[in-house]
Amino acid sequence: MATHATATATEEPLVAVEGLSVDFDTPRGTIQALRDIDLTVPKGKVLGIVGESGCGKSTLAYSLIGLLAENARVAGGAIRMGEHDLARLGAAGWRDLRGTRVAMIFQDPMTALNPVTTIGQQMLDIQYRDRISRSEKRARAVEFLEQVQIPDAASKLDAYPHQLSGGMRQRVCIAMALLTQPDLLIADEPTTALDATLEMQIVALLRELQQKFGCSVVFVSHHLGTVAELCDDVAVMYAGEVVERGSARSLFHDPQHPYTQALLDCDPARIKIATRTLPTIPGTLPDLRQPPRGCAFRARCPHAWGRCEREHPPLYPGAAGQRVRCHLSDPAEDAA
Amino acid sequence: MLFYTAQRLVLSVVIVMVAVSILTLMLHVVPGDPAVMILGPRATPELIERTREAMGLDRPLPVQVAMFFANILRGDLGQDVFTGRAVSQIVLEQLPYTMILISVAILWSAACGIALGAYSALRRNTWLDTLSGVVSVGTISIPAFVMALYSVLIFAVWLGWLPAIGAGDGFWDGITHLILPAFAIGVAWVGYVSRIVRASMLEVMTQPHVRMARAFGLPERRITRSHILKIAVLPAVTLIGTGVAHLFSAAVFVEVIFARPGIGALLVGAVNERNYPIVLGAVLITTGIIVLATLISDLVVALLDPRQREEF
Numbered sequence: 001m002a003t004h005a006t007a008t009a010t011e012e013p014l015v016a017v018e019g020l021s022v023d024f025d026t027p028r029g030t031i032q033a034l035r036d037i038d039l040t041v042p043k044g045k046v047l048g049i050v051g052e053s054g055c056g057k058s059t060l061a062y063s064l065i066g067l068l069a070e071n072a073r074v075a076g077g078a079i080r081m082g083e084h085d086l087a088r089l090g091a092a093g094w095r096d097l098r099g100t101r102v103a104m105i106f107q108d109p110m111t112a113l114n115p116v117t118t119i120g121q122q123m124l125d126i127q128y129r130d131r132i133s134r135s136e137k138r139a140r141a142v143e144f145l146e147q148v149q150i151p152d153a154a155s156k157l158d159a160y161p162h163q164l165s166g167g168m169r170q171r172v173c174i175a176m177a178l179l180t181q182p183d184l185l186i187a188d189e190p191t192t193a194l195d196a197t198l199e200m201q202i203v204a205l206l207r208e209l210q211q212k213f214g215c216s217v218v219f220v221s222h223h224l225g226t227v228a229e230l231c232d233d234v235a236v237m238y239a240g241e242v243v244e245r246g247s248a249r250s251l252f253h254d255p256q257h258p259y260t261q262a263l264l265d266c267d268p269a270r271i272k273i274a275t276r277t278l279p280t281i282p283g284t285l286p287d288l289r290q291p292p293r294g295c296a297f298r299a300r301c302p303h304a305w306g307r308c309e310r311e312h313p314p315l316y317p318g319a320a321g322q323r324v325r326c327h328l329s330d331p332a333e334d335a336a
Numbered sequence: 337m338l339f340y341t342a343q344r345l346v347l348s349v350v351i352v353m354v355a356v357s358i359l360t361l362m363l364h365v366v367p368g369d370p371a372v373m374i375l376g377p378r379a380t381p382e383l384i385e386r387t388r389e390a391m392g393l394d395r396p397l398p399v400q401v402a403m404f405f406a407n408i409l410r411g412d413l414g415q416d417v418f419t420g421r422a423v424s425q426i427v428l429e430q431l432p433y434t435m436i437l438i439s440v441a442i443l444w445s446a447a448c449g450i451a452l453g454a455y456s457a458l459r460r461n462t463w464l465d466t467l468s469g470v471v472s473v474g475t476i477s478i479p480a481f482v483m484a485l486y487s488v489l490i491f492a493v494w495l496g497w498l499p500a501i502g503a504g505d506g507f508w509d510g511i512t513h514l515i516l517p518a519f520a521i522g523v524a525w526v527g528y529v530s531r532i533v534r535a536s537m538l539e540v541m542t543q544p545h546v547r548m549a550r551a552f553g554l555p556e557r558r559i560t561r562s563h564i565l566k567i568a569v570l571p572a573v574t575l576i577g578t579g580v581a582h583l584f585s586a587a588v589f590v591e592v593i594f595a596r597p598g599i600g601a602l603l604v605g606a607v608n609e610r611n612y613p614i615v616l617g618a619v620l621i622t623t624g625i626i627v628l629a630t631l632i633s634d635l636v637v638a639l640l641d642p643r644q645r646e647e648f
């Protein structure tokens with residue numbers, strides 16, 4: 001891809017998600033986990049995905065690497081990456097992309113590695129496509145363990161996952177993902193299972209390595225602080241929809257959607273007045289088996305009015321260049 | 337690993353000692369005096385008393401147990417009450433027949449059970465999975481001696497394909513004589529092993545590290561082998577280790593039905609004759625082997641699963 005780069009191609013995103021909808025078939029009905037998602041992952045940039053738990057972040061992340069659960073079904077839309085449509089890719093097509101152009105870091109480092117195989121063997125296994133000698137593969141493994149700042153990297157090749165701490169294991173996972181030199185790295189809440197100091201270390205490491213290797217990253221988190229730290233662009237998800245997206249700067253300094261504003265108000269790092277309990281957004285997510293007809297956030301929105309119930313808001317252009325799925329941002333509403 | 341092995345070894349010796357003590361006590365609860373059995377119904381009370389003395393049966397129980405232990409340490413399991421031959425020699429003569437029978441039964445049933453279980457798990461909810469489930473549960477619920485009787489009836493009597501009696505002479509003859517008894521003992525274990533492998537594979541398949549392996553585009557066969565099966569066989573190994581005890585009791589029936597030499601046949605004969613030293617000797621050796629089998633299966637599990645090595 002990089003060899004064909006032209007002036008126009010550099011503006012073209014690495015991945016374009018176009019109207020993606022994903023359903024889960026369950027015995028108690030069809031869950032519409034993703035509805036009409038539009039997103040782009042720019043080349044060499046970090047896209048953050050934020051939202052409460054259950055709003056579809058992992059479903060989106062897994063659909064980018066074709067690892068959705070067995071009961072999942074792509075109900076519509078496309079995921080364009082170069083000449084591929086990832087939403088329609090078959091098993092063989094995925095095997096060629098995974099571990100070469102797309103890699104993923106998972107939420108829980110304690111269970112992400114094979115418990116009965118050494119770190120070294122696992123790092124050799126993922127190089128099975130490379131026609132280099134075993135000792136060269138080992139050298140590459142050590143090199144990448146050093147990249148993620150694991151002390152005494154060579155000796156860790158013979159260690160089993162349970163002999164390493166959670167932070168170390170997540171570093172190993174990052175090393176493995178980067179070893180495959182992907183164009184797209186997906187990280188699904190990679191720091192949620194770690195404590196706060198480790199979280200900052202891992203985020204700093206990811207930022208550094210992303211800049212060094214120049215890959216695109218989709219970083220899923222429900223922690224706004226980390227997203228602000230790491231991401232160039234941000235998409236805020238609510239109940240299976242993108243409700244606001246734009247540059248990280250615009251979203252954090254001038255949030256337009258009431259849900260984004262509420263999320264920011266609840267972020268512990270931003271709370272200025274001491275309270276006994278962490279503030280939360282009142283109310284709960286709507287039932288995704290029957291998503292509400294109008295605005296999905298209506299029931300919890302302090303500004304909701306009649307139009308929000310009748311009419312599903314499209315993504316309006318926002319004040320600071322972002323896109324906002326809220327009738328408050330409708331230019332016609334201002335004029336009225 | 338060394339420390340773990342040493343720990344397990346000490347534990348095994350303790351288990352054997354406890355088992356021997358319980359066994360000596362139990363033999364005294366069973367009616368029938370070994371001295372009376374040897375001497376026959378017309379023996380005088382004085383003669384019986386003298387024989388009892390010679391066998392140590394008049395001593396207090398704890399002393400008998402202690403004496404037995406002391407003798408075991410010297411490699412002396414006592415003498416056959418009828419022929420006077422050393423029990424250790426008699427038992428060791430019969431042991432290979434049973435060991436071969438049990439080993440072959442374990443090997444074929446484990447191989448088939450793991451393959452069937454893995455196949456069912458990979459093709460879950462197909463009609464072949466359902467069929468294998470029904471057949472497995474069916475074989476589990478049929479006792480080994482019923483299996484033995486029917487396999488004799490079908491393959492030896494009706495079809496005449498395989499011999500029904502004895503252990504055969506020479507290598508090939510030995511093998512043809514082994515097929516039916518090993519089948520009869522092992523067939524239930526195909527069921528046990530396949531059920532447990534299927535269940536544990538289905539569980540391991542949902543673990544995050546399998547998803548991670550897929551995320552790296554590893555070939556599906558390699559994922560099945562080194563990410564799923566390698567972990568899913570662990571409960572089966574433990575099951576087989578503890579199952580050796582059941583295989584020995586199945587071997588008792590099967591050896592009698594096939595008129596095959598072995599520990600089982602020896603034991604049944606000795607119990608009927610109240611041949612007290614042989615019963616003790618045979619059960620002692622069997623207990624030792626069962627404990628050894630458990631030990632080996634624990635060590636195999638530890639070898640396959642590094643997490644186990646650091647427990648205890």
Ligand SMILES: Nc1ncnc2c1ncn2[C@@H]1O[C@H](COP(=O)(O)OP(=O)(O)O)[C@@H](O)[C@H]1O
Pocket residue numbers: 024025026031033051052053054055056057058059060069070071072288
């Ligand atoms: N395999 C599945 N079967 C049924 N429902 C699912 C499945 N996976 C996720 N869901 C549902 O889809 C919605 C989105 O889940 P998820 O993407 O995991 O959210 P998040 O990662 O933001 O917490 C939730 O309502 C969840 O219950």
Ligand SMILES: [Mg+2]
Pocket residue numbers: 057058059189
């Ligand atoms: Mg999630």
